[in-house]
Amino acid sequence: xxxxxxxIVIGAGPGGYVAAIKAAQLGLKTACVESWSSEDNKQVLxxxxxxxxxxxxxxxxxxxxxxxEASHDYEMQGIIAKxxxxxxxxxxxxxxxxxxxxTGGIAGLFKANGVxxxxxxxxxxxxxxxxVTDKDGKSQTxxxxxxxxxxxxxxxxxxxxxxxxxxxVDSEGxxxxxxxxxxxxxxGAGVIGLELGSVWARLxxxxxxxxxQDTFLPAVDQQVAKDAxxxxxxxxxxxxxxxxxxxxxxxxxxxxxxxxxxxxxxxxKFDKLIVxxxxxxxxxxxxxxxxxxxxxxxGFIFVDDNCxxxxxGVWAVxxxxxxxMLAHKASEEGVMVAERIAGHKPQVNYDCIPxxxxxxxxxxxxxxxxxxxxxxxxxxNVGTFPFAANGRAMAANSASGLVKIIADAKTDRILGFHxxxxxxxxxVAQGVIAMExxxxxxxxxxxxxxxxxxxxxxxxxxxxxxxxxxxxxxxxKKK
Ligand code: FAD
Ligand code: AMP
Numbered sequence: 001x002x003x004x005x006x007x008i009v010i011g012a013g014p015g016g017y018v019a020a021i022k023a024a025q026l027g028l029k030t031a032c033v034e035s036w037s038s039e040d041n042k043q044v045l046x047x048x049x050x051x052x053x054x055x056x057x058x059x060x061x062x063x064x065x066x067x068x069e070a071s072h073d074y075e076m077q078g079i080i081a082k083x084x085x086x087x088x089x090x091x092x093x094x095x096x097x098x099x100x101x102x103t104g105g106i107a108g109l110f111k112a113n114g115v116x117x118x119x120x121x122x123x124x125x126x127x128x129x130x131x132v133t134d135k136d137g138k139s140q141t142x143x144x145x146x147x148x149x150x151x152x153x154x155x156x157x158x159x160x161x162x163x164x165x166x167x168x169v170d171s172e173g174x175x176x177x178x179x180x181x182x183x184x185x186x187x188g189a190g191v192i193g194l195e196l197g198s199v200w201a202r203l204x205x206x207x208x209x210x211x212x213q214d215t216f217l218p219a220v221d222q223q224v225a226k227d228a229x230x231x232x233x234x235x236x237x238x239x240x241x242x243x244x245x246x247x248x249x250x251x252x253x254x255x256x257x258x259x260x261x262x263x264x265x266x267x268x269k270f271d272k273l274i275v276x277x278x279x280x281x282x283x284x285x286x287x288x289x290x291x292x293x294x295x296x297x298x299g300f301i302f303v304d305d306n307c308x309x310x311x312x313g314v315w316a317v318x319x320x321x322x323x324x325m326l327a328h329k330a331s332e333e334g335v336m337v338a339e340r341i342a343g344h345k346p347q348v349n350y351d352c353i354p355x356x357x358x359x360x361x362x363x364x365x366x367x368x369x370x371x372x373x374x375x376x377x378x379x380x381n382v383g384t385f386p387f388a389a390n391g392r393a394m395a396a397n398s399a400s401g402l403v404k405i406i407a408d409a410k411t412d413r414i415l416g417f418h419x420x421x422x423x424x425x426x427x428v429a430q431g432v433i434a435m436e437x438x439x440x441x442x443x444x445x446x447x448x449x450x451x452x453x454x455x456x457x458x459x460x461x462x463x464x465x466x467x468x469x470x471x472x473x474x475x476x477k478k479k
Contacts, residue, residue, distance in 0.1 A: 009030065177272065
């Protein structure tokens with residue numbers, strides 16, 4: 001038995017590393033255990049998000065978007081860029097450089113804040129003891145007043161298409177292709193499938209996305225989802241709805257995929273197949289039998305609204321617990337738990353967590369969709385404004401999509417804020433702030449927005465809620 005800590009965090013992704021830094025800032029003696037190793041056996045911090053998730057995917061999305069613009073959209077704007085080519089190796093090098101810089105930054109933050117970093121696999125034993133086993137199998141046990149589990153998630157592997165790491169890959173493999181696949185199959189039209197499909201489509205792949213459900217992006221407001229689907233299809237993404245993949249076989253350097261849709265059994269051939277059917281909580285070899293921590297029926301660690309597990313002094317945050325699998329949700333929970341351990345009583349406002357799909361157009365939203373409100377029988381008003389009527393969007397050659405604001409019919413309080421279009425990921429922050437402050441649509445309508453900006457569409461959508469938009473004919477929608 002060695003040092004005793006106030007807090008031991010297991011996992012150094014955005015849930016764990018943020019919790020550890022916050023706990024240390026609050027004066028708690030804190031250690032963070034992370035098992036991820038680089039090829040030269042050095043500890044890697046940052047988890048899925050920094051290493052194989054948010055950051056590398058956004059690096060590839062940004063670069064591939066620039067490539068597509070230069071290849072297709074420059075000429076009509078008077079820019080002559082002949083023979084635009086992609087140097088895939090260099091693109092990957094840049095992506096890896098960004099990842100390295102950011103993950104190295106966390107090591108620096110740990111040092112600056114006095115967080116002890118422990119390299120190895122952590123296992124929670126009874127009474128908040130954590131056994132850490134290194135690569136060579138050597139174990140050491142630490143003790144803590146509080147343990148925060150932040151072990152994240154892993155891609156789901158489905159029996160019809162086991163990953164082989166070369167032809168049939170998960171999201172991690174899809175960030176590492178060494179050539180642009182001619183024909184690329186993607187299973188699952190969720191956030192990850194659409195983002196990664198977009199990257200490779202922009203680089204020249206013929207992309208087919210097979211999605212088992214009949215509704216495109218069912219969690220997204222359907223007016224927004226339909227607008228996005230139209231634009232993805234216009235870009236050449238072949239999205240097949242109601243298509244359940246039933247098998248995948250690698251034959252003569254091709255993946256032969258069988259699937260079923262409304263017309264019956266179908267087949268398709270791809271050079272590579274990305275399986276993006278969701279992620280599962282990662283708890284492998286994490287809990288001893290007497291740890292006292294319970295799981296729910298889907299394998300998530302069971303926690304209450306404040307991320308407390310059933311075991312006293314043990315907390316869990318991020319992808320390993322219920323709720324959306326998002327980096328910023330994980331970090332919010334990490335901060336809340338650190339604060340709670342230090343004796344404060346903050347809460348995460350789960351109603352104000354934004355969601356973003358970083359395709360082009362981007363799709364972003366916070367709060368409720370019209371479909372949810374209808375199902376709940378709520379009375380609401382809707383204001384929308386299309387980017388087609390926004391001067392800045394036109395100037396930027398990205399005048400498609402819309403902003404949609406849904407407000408309570410009686411109180412005018414904003415209930416939902418939805419964007420499909422340019423920089424939706426940035427614009428949605430305005431909705432998050434408005435909702436966090438409990439503002440009404442009228443509050444936004446009475447706010448002065450700079451001209452010309454994409455955000456003027458937020459202003460106009462807010463005005464439209466009461467039928468007062470200036471730059472579009474008002475078609476106030478009341479429910
Ligand atoms: P993770 O980031 O998964 O970190 C868990 C860490 O725990 C890992 O480093 C793991 O090695 C370590 N660990 C696990 N078990 C142990 C153990 N027993 N002992 C020691 N260490 C252990 N989210 C967004 O919000 N925005 C995005 O744009 C976005 N894009 C994504 C793109 C892709 C391709 C993917 C795959 C995910 C994306 N996500 C995005 C989701 C986001 O990455 C996750 O929600 C986030 O990383 C969850 O954080 P976490 O701290 O809970 O877990
Ligand atoms: P997400 O959970 O947002 O990452 O999305 C994953 C998507 O994959 C969901 O929309 C599922 O409906 C879809 N999916 C799961 N299994 C299959 C399958 N066998 N064939 C096609 N789509 C699938």
